[in-house]
Amino acid sequence: MATAPAAAADAPHRYLAEQVRWRPLETAFWLASLLPFALFPSYLQLASQVAITALFALSLDLILGYAGIVSLGHAAFFGLGAYAAGILSKHAWDEPLSLLVVAAAIAGAAGYATSFVIARFRHLALIMITLGLGLLLHEAANSASWLTGGADGLQGVRIRPLLETFRFDLYGRTAYAYSLVVLFLAFLVARRLIHSPFGLALRGMRENPVRMPAIGAPGRAHIRKIYTIAAVMAGLAGALLAETTSTVSLEVLSFQRSADVLVILILGGTGRLYGGILGAILYMVARDQFSGVNPQYWYFWIGLLLVVVVMLLPNGILGGLARLGASWRRGAA
Amino acid sequence: MTGAFVGVLFDGFAYGMLLFILSVGLSVTLGMMNFINLAHCSFAMLGGYVTITLMDGLGWPFLATLPAAFVAAALASVVLERALFRRLYRATDLAQCLLTIGVVFMSIAGAAYVWGTVQQPVTLPTYLRGSVAVLGASFSAYRLFLVACAVAIAIALVAGLEWTRFGAQVRAAVDNQRMARGLGIDVDGAFAVTFALGSGLAGLGGALAIAMVGLDPAFAFTYLIYVLIVVAVGGLASIGGSFAAAALLGISDMAGKYYAPELGAFLIYLLMVGLLMWRPAGLFGRR
Numbered sequence: 001m002a003t004a005p006a007a008a009a010d011a012p013h014r015y016l017a018e019q020v021r022w023r024p025l026e027t028a029f030w031l032a033s034l035l036p037f038a039l040f041p042s043y044l045q046l047a048s049q050v051a052i053t054a055l056f057a058l059s060l061d062l063i064l065g066y067a068g069i070v071s072l073g074h075a076a077f078f079g080l081g082a083y084a085a086g087i088l089s090k091h092a093w094d095e096p097l098s099l100l101v102v103a104a105a106i107a108g109a110a111g112y113a114t115s116f117v118i119a120r121f122r123h124l125a126l127i128m129i130t131l132g133l134g135l136l137l138h139e140a141a142n143s144a145s146w147l148t149g150g151a152d153g154l155q156g157v158r159i160r161p162l163l164e165t166f167r168f169d170l171y172g173r174t175a176y177a178y179s180l181v182v183l184f185l186a187f188l189v190a191r192r193l194i195h196s197p198f199g200l201a202l203r204g205m206r207e208n209p210v211r212m213p214a215i216g217a218p219g220r221a222h223i224r225k226i227y228t229i230a231a232v233m234a235g236l237a238g239a240l241l242a243e244t245t246s247t248v249s250l251e252v253l254s255f256q257r258s259a260d261v262l263v264i265l266i267l268g269g270t271g272r273l274y275g276g277i278l279g280a281i282l283y284m285v286a287r288d289q290f291s292g293v294n295p296q297y298w299y300f301w302i303g304l305l306l307v308v309v310v311m312l313l314p315n316g317i318l319g320g321l322a323r324l325g326a327s328w329r330r331g332a333a
Numbered sequence: 334m335t336g337a338f339v340g341v342l343f344d345g346f347a348y349g350m351l352l353f354i355l356s357v358g359l360s361v362t363l364g365m366m367n368f369i370n371l372a373h374c375s376f377a378m379l380g381g382y383v384t385i386t387l388m389d390g391l392g393w394p395f396l397a398t399l400p401a402a403f404v405a406a407a408l409a410s411v412v413l414e415r416a417l418f419r420r421l422y423r424a425t426d427l428a429q430c431l432l433t434i435g436v437v438f439m440s441i442a443g444a445a446y447v448w449g450t451v452q453q454p455v456t457l458p459t460y461l462r463g464s465v466a467v468l469g470a471s472f473s474a475y476r477l478f479l480v481a482c483a484v485a486i487a488i489a490l491v492a493g494l495e496w497t498r499f500g501a502q503v504r505a506a507v508d509n510q511r512m513a514r515g516l517g518i519d520v521d522g523a524f525a526v527t528f529a530l531g532s533g534l535a536g537l538g539g540a541l542a543i544a545m546v547g548l549d550p551a552f553a554f555t556y557l558i559y560v561l562i563v564v565a566v567g568g569l570a571s572i573g574g575s576f577a578a579a580a581l582l583g584i585s586d587m588a589g590k591y592y593a594p595e596l597g598a599f600l601i602y603l604l605m606v607g608l609l610m611w612r613p614a615g616l617f618g619r620r
Contacts, residue, residue: 034465058350064427067509070427070430072425072430119612120613120614121609123367123426124363124369124565124569125424125565125609125614127369127426127430128561128562128565128605128609129606129609129610131558131561132602132605132606132609133606135546135558135598136599136602136606138595139598139599139602140599143596143599154578166552215531259434262431263431266427266431270427275584290419294565296441296442296445296446296450297442297445298444299438299439299441299442300438300439300442300443300446302435303435303437303438303439303440303442304435304439305435306431306432306434306435306438307417307432307435307436307439309431310421310428310432310435311417311426311432313422314424314428
């Protein structure tokens with residue numbers, strides 16, 4: 001009798017411990033991420049772009065998939081990270097790892113500052129404010145051409161070899177290894193975060209933003225926290241892009257980039273950690289394969305894909321697979 | 334100096350009136366169903382291309398193409414509403430945004446495929462060209478025509494909403510959709526008609542916009558942002574709010590371009606974010 005209440009109090013912790021356990025499929029996935037080194041050595045530059053996009057999508061997943069904040073301006077933090085890394089490398093110092101940290105911190109500071117606004121609004125006003133802040137930053141970068149190079153892009157970004165030994169070469173070996181390691185570390189952080197009581201509280205807020213504060217969860221404080229963390233991750237992704245390609249163009253802040261990352265995440269599946277990564281792989285590889293197609297027509301297919309996913313696969317590819325797996329297990333049982 | 338200032342003010346107001354015609358339909362439909370239709374400007378673009386095609390291909394006079402643009406956009410919106418949008422009225426903001434962004438992407442690519450990516454020229458009839466002198470200042474005839482159109486539309490809309498049975502149903506649905514249904518009002522039917530009318534107005538706006546701001550496939554996107562600003566700032570389902578917000582936006586955009594061109598659209602976005610943070614339901618919004 002005495003153990004029953006203890007077991008009940010223990011249940012949430014056991015639930016979380018069960019969630020946190022590594023599954024064989026996950027281990028296999030991360031091992032497979034090393035395959036491009038052996039199998040596609042000429043596509044490592046693309047692989048590094050995929051890893052960076054996956055990191056960006058993961059950061060959006062934290063706020064959109066777990067906290068339910070719809071953002072049409074997430075590229076703001078990606079662009080801030082990219083410009084911070086690019087401008088600092090041009091004028092101050094060019095050591096990649098410390099640059100990465102500083103750029104992420106700058107994006108995080110901007111995220112923290114805007115999170116106070118974000119936590120106050122929902123629905124249309126929230127969408128418009130995220131859109132507006134994104135456009136504002138894009139216009140600011142466009143106007144401040146003495147600093148950012150404006151529409152011509154930032155010239156003269158030079159990055160020292162990673163750890164003083166590995167140069168960022170044309171083949172992208174260093175770039176991919178570097179991006180993959182950063183992605184993996186950020187993924188571990190995100191994974192730990194969403195399987196914590198904090199992560200559970202976020203999901204609760206997503207499902208019912210009125211009830212969670214009523215049962216004692218500090219709603220707005222949670223939203224501010226996760227928004228800042230997502231901004232840091234987006235900044236990391238942007239800084240990675242600037243360092244591995246040695247270029248920063250105005251495009252990193254564009255609405256197009258915010259929309260693209262949304263498409264990528266939706267395609268893969270929101271609120272599933274791997275959704276953004278899977279989406280990034282599919283999207284970037286497809287865009288590379290169809291790069292001969294006029295970008296105007298490329299967006300026709302993206303549009304069609306969006307309509308089909310929203311209508312038929314509301315939880316993305318991973319959500320569809322999960323449903324298929326569940327019905328298969330039920331059929332077998 | 335004063336003359337230039339009045340000129341900027343008038344041009345900005347005329348531009349604002351164009352934005353009003355483009356956005357008023359979205360304001361009402363968004364207020365009724367809470368459906369975030371980002372594809373609104375795609376209907377406007379369709380209206381513009383219908384006008385171009387009828388004038389260049391079939392030699393229709395400009396004024397005759399305007400009703401055609403209205404009807405074409407309204408018809409297209411009915412098809413999309415019945416086929417896609419109505420399934421998502423109860424879906425999340427995100428699903429609505431994504432579906433309609435998908436439609437925008439397809440419409441842009443479709444327009445580029447059919448009409449090409451170049452700016453479409455329009456030849457206005459002689460009586461709309463040139464300018465009219467009033468009290469020593471000269472005003473472009475076309476802009477006066479635009480302002481007259483917008484004011485006529487605003488009066489017709491306010492009268493329609495206030496004094497007709499259908500308008501009363503729409504107002505009831507905006508105020509409290511469940512209560513309106515409970516009273517036996519066919520909210521879905523009323524919404525379908527409103528949606529068609531709103532999109533038709535957008536189509537008309539698209540046709541009127543060509544002579545002022547040009548027309549290319551990016552139209553569906555460029556003006557979407559302005560339209561959303563008008564709707565968000567003006568408040569949902571408020572004709573007066575949309576009118577005031579559109580005028581404010583048009584004048585500040587024109588003044589910004591004239592007096593501080595290096596800032597670009599920065600001022601507009603700052604204005605929008607500031608206004609929304611101050612009053613999230615819009616200047617004249619009640620919710």
